[in-house]
Amino acid sequence: MEELKKIVASSIGIALSNEMDCNEILDKIEVPKDKINGDFAYPCFHLAKIMRNSPANIASELKEKITLANNIKRVEAVNGYLNFYMDNANLTSETLAKIMNEKEMYGSSDIGNGQNIVIDYSSPNIAKPFHLGHFRNTVLGSAMYRLYQELGYHMIGINYLGDWGRQFGLLIEGYNRYKEEYDIEKDPLNALSDIYVRINTLAKEDETVMDAAREQFKRLEQGDTELLKKWEYFREISLKEYNRIYEILGCHFDSYNGEAFYNDKMEEVIDILIKKNVLIDSQGAKVVEVGNNMPPCIVLKSNGSTIYATRDLAAILYRARTYDFTKAIYVTGSEQILHFRQVFEVAKNLVDEKYQKGLVHIPYGMIRLKTGKMSTREGNIVYINDLINDAIYKSKAIIVQKNAQIENVEKLAKQVGVGALVFNYLKSNKLKDIIFDLDETLRFDGETGPYVQYTYVRIRSLLEKANFDENNKEIKFEQLANEAEINLIKELAQFETIILKAANEYEPSILTRYIIDIATLFSRFYNECQVLNCEDENLKLARCALSYCTGIVIKKGLAILGIECPDRM
RNA sequence: GCAGCUGUAGCUCAACUGGAUAGAGUAUUUGGCUACGAACCAAAAGGUUGCAGGUUCAAAUCCUGUCAGCUGCACCA
Numbered sequence: 001m002e003e004l005k006k007i008v009a010s011s012i013g014i015a016l017s018n019e020m021d022c023n024e025i026l027d028k029i030e031v032p033k034d035k036i037n038g039d040f041a042y043p044c045f046h047l048a049k050i051m052r053n054s055p056a057n058i059a060s061e062l063k064e065k066i067t068l069a070n071n072i073k074r075v076e077a078v079n080g081y082l083n084f085y086m087d088n089a090n091l092t093s094e095t096l097a098k099i100m101n102e103k104e105m106y107g108s109s110d111i112g113n114g115q116n117i118v119i120d121y122s123s124p125n126i127a128k129p130f131h132l133g134h135f136r137n138t139v140l141g142s143a144m145y146r147l148y149q150e151l152g153y154h155m156i157g158i159n160y161l162g163d164w165g166r167q168f169g170l171l172i173e174g175y176n177r178y179k180e181e182y183d184i185e186k187d188p189l190n191a192l193s194d195i196y197v198r199i200n201t202l203a204k205e206d207e208t209v210m211d212a213a214r215e216q217f218k219r220l221e222q223g224d225t226e227l228l229k230k231w232e233y234f235r236e237i238s239l240k241e242y243n244r245i246y247e248i249l250g251c252h253f254d255s256y257n258g259e260a261f262y263n264d265k266m267e268e269v270i271d272i273l274i275k276k277n278v279l280i281d282s283q284g285a286k287v288v289e290v291g292n293n294m295p296p297c298i299v300l301k302s303n304g305s306t307i308y309a310t311r312d313l314a315a316i317l318y319r320a321r322t323y324d325f326t327k328a329i330y331v332t333g334s335e336q337i338l339h340f341r342q343v344f345e346v347a348k349n350l351v352d353e354k355y356q357k358g359l360v361h362i363p364y365g366m367i368r369l370k371t372g373k374m375s376t377r378e379g380n381i382v383y384i385n386d387l388i389n390d391a392i393y394k395s396k397a398i399i400v401q402k403n404a405q406i407e408n409v410e411k412l413a414k415q416v417g418v419g420a421l422v423f424n425y426l427k428s429n430k431l432k433d434i435i436f437d438l439d440e441t442l443r444f445d446g447e448t449g450p451y452v453q454y455t456y457v458r459i460r461s462l463l464e465k466a467n468f469d470e471n472n473k474e475i476k477f478e479q480l481a482n483e484a485e486i487n488l489i490k491e492l493a494q495f496e497t498i499i500l501k502a503a504n505e506y507e508p509s510i511l512t513r514y515i516i517d518i519a520t521l522f523s524r525f526y527n528e529c530q531v532l533n534c535e536d537e538n539l540k541l542a543r544c545a546l547s548y549c550t551g552i553v554i555k556k557g558l559a560i561l562g563i564e565c566p567d568r569m
Numbered sequence: 570g571c572a573g574c575u576g577u578a579g580c581u582c583a584a585c586u587g588g589a590u591a592g593a594g595u596a597u598u599u600g601g602c603u604a605c606g607a608a609c610c611a612a613a614a615g616g617u618u619g620c621a622g623g624u625u626c627a628a629a630u631c632c633u634g635u636c637a638g639c640u641g642c643a644c645c646a
Binding site: 030031032033034037041043045046048049054055078079080081123125162165166167259282283284285287293294295296297298300301302303305307308309311312332333334335336337338339341363365366368398399402403416427428429431432433434435437440443444445446447448450451453454455457458461462465466501509513516517520523524526527528530531532533534547568569 | 571
C-alpha cells in the first residue's frame with residue numbers, strides 16, 4: 001500500500017512540475033472513507049492560495065496532467081479532490097501471494113531489531129484476589145507485550161508484585177490470630193484477604209493491634225527468619241493463584257521482582273539525588289522539585305522511611321542497568337498519571353537520556369459498577385475467577401445448544417468464554433472508564449470475540465471441505481475481482497500497518513477493531529460469493545486462498561490480543 | 570481552588586490525528602436457512618458531536634470560555 005501511495009505522490013509531483021516537495025504531497029494524501037472516491041485522494045485546497053485558483057479548477061487541471069501508468073488506472077477531479085483509482089489486479093495478487101508465502105509470519109517485522117523493552121504490568125498486591133481492575137491491566141499489558149514482540153523487539157515482562165509494606169505486618173498478625181478458622185490451601189487468596197480485612201478493622205478500633213502489626217513488619221524488615229518464611233509462604237500461594245489466571249489469559253512474565261526486591265536498592269537513589277543536590281527539605285520530608293505545575297515528588301517521608309516513588313526510582317535505575325532498555329513501559333490506572341509524571345521527572349537525575357526518553361506510562365480508565373466504585377468494604381468487588389466461570393458457563397450452554405455433537409466442550413467453552421471477555425476489554429479506547437455490566441460483557445453477538453472466532457471456524461470448515469492445499473503456487477488471484485473480494489483483500493493488506501499503529505499508540509483496540517472489520521468483510525464475501533459450489537475451478541481455488549489468508553490474519557490478530565482460535569465451535 | 574481524563578444515535582463505541590453525506594454494534598421494525606456453519610447476511614429508522622464563541626476554503630478534531638462526570642493534588646501504592 002505504501003508503495004502505491006508513493007507512486008501516486010510522485011505522479012502528482014510531476015503534474016505540479018515539482019513545485020511541491022514529494023514528501024509534503026505524500027503527507028497530504030489520504031484514503032477516502034467512501035470507496036466510491038477511489039483508493040487515494042489528494043485534497044487540492046491548500047494549493048488554492050499558492051496557485052491563485054479555485055480548488056476545483058486546480059484539481060481538474062491536475063487531472064489532465066497525470067499520466068496513467070504504474071497501476072494508476074483512473075483519476076477523477078471531484079469537489080476539489082483529486083481521486084485516484086488504482087489497478088487492483090496487482091494489489092490483490094501481491095497481497096495474497098505474500099500472505100500465502102509468509103503464512104503465520106505475515107504482519108511481523110523486524111524494525112525492533114532485537115532491542116529490549118521492559119513492560120511492567122499486572123502487578124497485583126499479594127494476598128488479594130484478582131479483580132476486574134487487574135484484569136484490564138493484565139490484558140492490556142499482555143497485548144502490548146505481544147504487539148512489540150511482533151515488531152521484533154525483545155520483551156521483558158515484569159510483574160512488579162505488591163509484596164512489601166506495612167500491610168504485611170497486619171497480615172502476619174491476622175494470620176497468627178485466625179489461621180485455624182480457614183482452609184488456606186484450598187482458597188488462599190480469599191482466605192488471606194478475608195483475614196486482612198478482619199485484622200484491619202480490628203486494628204482501627206484497637207491501637208494495641210496496630211502496634212503489634214507494626215512490630216511484626218519491623219521484625220520482617222530486620223530479616224527475622226521465621227517471619228520471612230511466612231512472607232515467602234504468602235507470596236508463593238498468592239503467586240500460584242495468579243499464575244493459574246495468567247495461564248488462562250496466556251500472558252507471560254520474565255521477572256516477578258516486586259517491591260521487596262528493591263528494598264535494598266533505594267539507598268543508592270537517595271545518594272545520587274543528594275549528590276546531584278536536588279533533594280530538599282520540605283515540611284520534614286525530603287522531596288525533589290519537578291516543576292511543570294506539579295507538586296514536588298516525595299522521596300523520603302518525614303520519619304525517614306522510603307515511599308513508593310523511591311521504589312519506582314530504584315526500579316528505573318535497576319532496569320536501565322540490567323536490561324539496557326529502549327523503552328520501559330508501565331501499565332497502571334489513570335489515577336497514577338501524576339505520580340509517573342513526577343517519577344519520570346526525578347529519574348532524569350538517575351539515568352542517561354536514552355533511558356529517560358524510553359520511559360512510558362500507559363494509563364487506562366477505571367472499571368466501575370452501575371452502583372458506583374468497587375470497594376472491599378461495600379463487598380461489591382467483581383472477582384475475576386467468578387467472571388471467568390460465568391463466561392465459561394454461558395459459552396458452554398450456547399455451544400451445546402448449537403452443536404450437541406461437539407467434542408472437547410470444556411476446552412472450547414474456555415476459549416470462547418475467556419476470548420469474549422478479553423476481546424471486550426480490548427475493544428475500546430483504554431482511557432475510557434468502563435461501567436461493568438455482566439450481560440454486556442458476556443454478549444456473544446455482534447462485535448464480539450465469539451463473532452470473530454465463529455468467522456474463523458467457518459473458514460476452517462470451508463477449507464477442509466474444499467481440501468485446500470495451502471502450498472499451492474498456481475493460484476490465479478486475478479480472478480478475484482468483485483467488490484466484496486477486493487474490499488476484503490485491501491483490508492488484509494493493512495495488517496502490518498495496523499500492528500505498527502497499535503503499538504506506537506499503545507492502543508490494542510486499534511487491532512481489535514481491525515479484526516472485527518476483517519471478520520465483517522469476510523462474512524459479507526462469504527454471503528455473496530459461492531466457494532465450494534463455484535463452477536469455475538480457478539475462481540474456486542482463488543476464493544479458497546482468500547479465505548485461507550483471512551484465516552491467517554484473524555488467527556494471528558487474535559493471538560496477539562491473547563485470544564485463542566478454536567477450529568470448531 | 571489547581572491539574573489531568575472523558576463527553577458523538579436510546580445504550581456500548583468508531584471516525585485514517587483538520588477533509589467529501591459523522592460510521593459500526595446493540596436495542597426496535599423487516600427480509601433472507603430443503604442453502605459452503607443463521608454465534609451469519611441484508612434493509613429501514615435512529616445525530617444541532619454537552620453548550621457558547623473563535624481560527625480555517627474546511628472543525629467531532631485546534632484555541633478561548635462554560636457545563637457535567639470521573640481522577641489526582643505530601644508522607645497509601
